[in-house]
Amino acid sequence: MLLIDIHTHNCVAEHAIYNCSNGYVADKRISIGIHPWHINEKWEREFNTIAEIAKADNVVAIGECGLDKLKSPVSIELQKEIFRAQALLAEKVEKPLMIHCVKAYNELIPIHKAISPKQAWIIHGFRGKPAQAEQLLRAGFYISLGEQFNPDSAKAIPAESLFIESDESNVAITDIYAAVAQARGTTVEELALQTIKNAARCGIIL
Numbered sequence: 001m002l003l004i005d006i007h008t009h010n011c012v013a014e015h016a017i018y019n020c021s022n023g024y025v026a027d028k029r030i031s032i033g034i035h036p037w038h039i040n041e042k043w044e045r046e047f048n049t050i051a052e053i054a055k056a057d058n059v060v061a062i063g064e065c066g067l068d069k070l071k072s073p074v075s076i077e078l079q080k081e082i083f084r085a086q087a088l089l090a091e092k093v094e095k096p097l098m099i100h101c102v103k104a105y106n107e108l109i110p111i112h113k114a115i116s117p118k119q120a121w122i123i124h125g126f127r128g129k130p131a132q133a134e135q136l137l138r139a140g141f142y143i144s145l146g147e148q149f150n151p152d153s154a155k156a157i158p159a160e161s162l163f164i165e166s167d168e169s170n171v172a173i174t175d176i177y178a179a180v181a182q183a184r185g186t187t188v189e190e191l192a193l194q195t196i197k198n199a200a201r202c203g204i205i206l
């Protein structure tokens with residue numbers, strides 16, 4: 001069965017988007033971007049490199065990028081500037097945006113509103129409660145669940161807005177699908193078919 005892993009740093013799965021930060025890997029489907037933890041004074045140069053690489057066919061998403069109020073070494077204002085640049089790049093190259101967001105949804109949602117993107121914005125590694133999920137869904141985001149998800153949220157998110165990921169986990173993607181399917185009271189098969197459809201809708205073919 002084809003189980004899409006929408007975001008991974010390990011890339012053992014076949015149908016996965018491998019996040020290789022700002023280094024280019026030619027032989028995999030990758031996402032590329034500047035993570036809020038890894039912003040330094042060279043970010044503009046890094047961004048220009050990413051903007052060039054982003055045109056390549058095997059780059060299927062921009063990111064992960066985003067906002068992190070706990071762990072980023074720079075101010076939230078600078079994070080917002082760099083995130084916006086990447087969101088606009090995603091629009092330009094017509095690829096979805098893979099988002100890391102910690103304690104900054106109140107900053108993220110207005111940026112989404114202001115840009116009003118055509119491309120999908122996917123919140124990766126969502127661990128929040130249903131109310132938080134609902135706020136994001138209302139704004140038009142997709143939500144990806146990994147190893148540590150809130151079961152009530154897993155139940156509340158509509159199938160057409162959902163993705164599954166392994167991220168940095170050592171738990172196999174098959175086991176994460178099984179856990180989410182169980183929380184939703186559905187089967188892995190049904191969940192797998194839905195995430196394939198969702199990926200296709202976002203322009204991602206894996």
Ligand SMILES: [Zn+2]
Nearest residue numbers: 019064167168
């Ligand atoms: Zn990640």
